[in-house]
Amino acid sequence: MSEPAHHTPFPSAGNISDAEREDLRRHGILISSLEELYGWGRSNSIWPLQFGLACCAIEMIAAATARFDIARFGAEIFRPSPRQADLMIVSGTVTKKMAPQVVRLWNQMPEPKYCIAMGACAISGGPFKQGYNVLKGIDRFIPVDIYIPGCPPRPEALLHGLTQLQDKIRAERISGPQAARHLQPDAASEFPVPDFGAHDLQPPSNPNLFTAPVLPRKA
């Protein structure tokens, strides 16, 4: 089974090329793979966790209304319990006081689970990043799959991020070295919850997860 070097929207089954498969489909023969069916099913029934942190949550709510209709993508079932959710949409400013609870919710979600950082605040702290109580990006504590910039992002941007996540899920492999994270036995599923320290969160970020990128600046 040849692995495509880059993601294709409909991964080939076996050694049959997409063109051959399309030719067979015209003759009424559908060829698929368990991997493709698995990804197709999961990507179209993403259940987000129903929680909001700030104004981005208003846009998230708007994305669930009839005008934008997140149900078109199968993600309309906002679950009130992390045990039933696949997707955490971090929608808004994460204060340092709230960060341990967000990490704890993430730990309580069963695999496979995904995280969308929605808006400037969830990505980096946004306009409030100099605040003494603002976490400078939720990716300091939990792994983020999709970043949606905006302040706040429009509902269309959230839908675009959702379709990007769907593409990411469809491209995941169910076996082999490139298997999805939740299928790798040694991949981390729970992340340490930071403690409230005397001056800051302890630790201020998860060192196994977050390292500041090296900036391409000339000396």
Add this chain to the structure above:
Amino acid sequence: METPEQIRDRLLARFPAAKVELVTNPGTAAEHSLLLDAAHARDIALFLRDDPALRLDYCSNVTGVDWPEKKTAVSAPKTAVPTLVERVDPNALPGTPAPASALGSTRSTPANDSGNYLEAVYHLYSMALKHGPVIIRLRTGNRTDRVTLPSLTPVWRAADFQEREIFDLYGIVFAGHPDLRRLLMWDEFQDHPMRRDYVAPDDFEWEPTPHGDVHERAKGHYPTTEGLKG
């Protein structure tokens, strides 16, 4: 409604042992306030709430102010040409009350004293008589160990959360508050972030486009400061 001067005079007549000073506001709003001493603040607050001519039954806002100790001399020598500093001087503004000597216990703004105290400021209105605001201030002894003020939550229930916020962010301890816990920060937190000398944790290690204050904070994490501009 009575002027702050009239209220002060009535308070001094009613509470002869109390210290009530008028703190003038040099701005155009001219919202002068009454500085109460902590020992009589609770009794005076009850009087302001229950006095039939005032009936200040609504505590609209409580806030804290940090006045750190001033290091330099405040009064600059006056020159013939008025400078910007002089124009904000309360004595240079038209329409402000007479200087402190003329009004006895009138006090000028904190711009003219050395600071080193915390303030709690209460804005009071009367819903019954439709007037206000009457602004009262309480000052702590200093900013470190004498930071206790009497809580006015037993007088105005609305002060509950706002006094908790001041306790959290400024570190004023309100004696007699029914539930004095931190409101915004976590209980284990030890600093008071709204104080002027508070230093926030330095977690500016990832700053793709630093500028302004963030630029200064990010320099410590990126030794090659010459390259930060480009």
